[in-house]
Amino acid sequence: MNSVNPIRESELMMTRRHLFGKTALGLGTAAMAGLIGSELNAGRPGPSGLSGHGGLAGLPHHQPKAKSVIYLFMSGGPSHIDLWDYKPKLNDLFGEQLPAEIRDGQRVTGMTANQKSGFPLAPSRYKFTKQDNNADGLWTSELLPHTATVAKELCVVYSTFTEAINHDPAITYIQTGAQTPGRPSLGAWLSYGLGTANENLPHYVVMHARTNHPEQSLFNRLWGPGFLSSDHQGILMRSQGDPVLFLSNPTGVSATDRRAQLDALAAINQQQAQQFGDPEVLSRIKQHEMAYRMQSSVPELVDFSDETAATLEMYGEDVKTPGTFAASCLTARRLAQRGVRNIQIFHRGWDAHGNLAGEHGSQAKDIDQATAALIKDLKQQGMLDETLVVWGGEFGRTPYCQGNLARENYGRDHHPRCFTTWMAGGGVKPGITYGRTDDYGYNIADENGNPLLPQPNKDSWTPGTMHIHDLNATILHLMGIDHTKLTYRYQGRDFRLTDVHGHVLTDILA
DSSP, X not given: OOSSOHHHHHHHHOOXXXXXXXXXXXXXXXXXXXXXXXXXXXXXXXXXXXOOBSXXXXXXXXXXXXXXXXXXXXXXXXXXXXXXXOOXXXXXXXXXXXOHHHHTTOOOOTTTTTOTTOOBBOOOSSOXXXXXXXXXXXXXXXXXXXXXXXXXXXEEEEEEEOSOOSHHHHHHHHHHSSSSSOSOOHHHHHHHHHOBSOTTSOSEEEEEEOOSOOOSOOOXXXXXXXXXXXXXXXXXXXXXXXXXXXXXXXXXXXXXXXXXXXXXXXXXXXXXXXXHOOHXXXXXXXXHHXXXXXXXHHHHHTOGGGSOHHHHHHHOGGGGSTTSHHHHHHHHHHHHHTTOSEEEEEEEOOOOSBOHHHHHHHHHHHHHHHHHHHHHHHHHTTOGGGEEEEEEOSOEEEEEEESOTTSTTBEEEEEOSSEEEEEESTTBOSSEEEXXXXXXXXXXXXXXXXXXXXXXXXXXXOTTOEEHHHHHHHHHHHTTOOTTTOOEEETTEEEOTTTTOOOOOGGGBO
């Protein structure tokens, strides 16, 4: 039996005849089952003594360090070479070919595989500055002057890696633990395991920040529930019109009318649940009720009139425009303040195959001030210690150029073998760096700077490295979850976010 969720195991063992026999007792039983089920799942607190609404019995597995995760996802693959991973030796190698032994036969995309110029090395054109306010002397690019001011709060991981080399499988992989669609997202797993601390807001909120380079498509399956019930899916907040679709009542429909409609609809859905035994019908009822409660909670959430002038100034002028990265970051802080477990902000346009200088310059300007403001704001509010902030993308970019090196508008190709991710707050050591890469920024390196070849793999953890499964395992751990125990049985197999992999990076934990 599944020790994590014996209620679910019992449901799976139920025969069709048994189900109909139980539901024949009528609407009262169905309603009571919904109430009792929720209490059974949430009523037995874990070690922390915390018990939210919903969630599984016995969770959290251990004392959590973080109550919420704010994940700043730079979609497209930000260049670690130009933002975080300082490689001065590339200046001496400008225009030279990447040595074959460094590439080591790695698969590259079709965009540079047959490039006539080969793989000419291109140093960053940006100045890097060592941040003495960071215990490990972090180097930051001139593209991120505001983020540099919070270097003492950051745990910067240079040695993140993945196997995926194209956008859709890579984003799907880091979001769901699999390169193919169909699995639950990180936020859905957190919702399923921990429930919510605020019944008036969604468990999991997603925002798409405005950008000048909206190149990649993002699909709702990236924040979807997969095979979990649909009430665990992320709710997308919009930048125009109602923050959430259909939040306002139609013209001529009063709040009393709306309540009566939902009551009638719930009764019909309860009858359908009895007739067919489909748990998604009960999820539908939950979603309708959440939508009703959000009609009052969401307008208050996105109204910044109660924020101080100093706070708004810290985030910058863009905070006054809905849908900007700055407005999304302040909304994220307000969501975490109200008990939302998982908040994710997608910022698209980091796929700089050409004109990297122009595109990354614009992108960095979008996010830099607001990112630093979010860290400072959380700290001022006394929330940073219990809020985990994660920054990163689906992969990095190559140290060799794509396009004509002699021109100013060259770019960089996708690079999954090593890239930079950082975390702050929520139980992570502040002011440190973890892992390293070789002088080319092409491979993860050992403590002596020698490339780790062949590439570290997800099946056998190598100290100083962080596979994306390790990242997700560490996030779950900080939220009080043992990633090996949060499972869901589907099609005869127990699934989990980290599949059969993942290692908690204890070296970076406070």
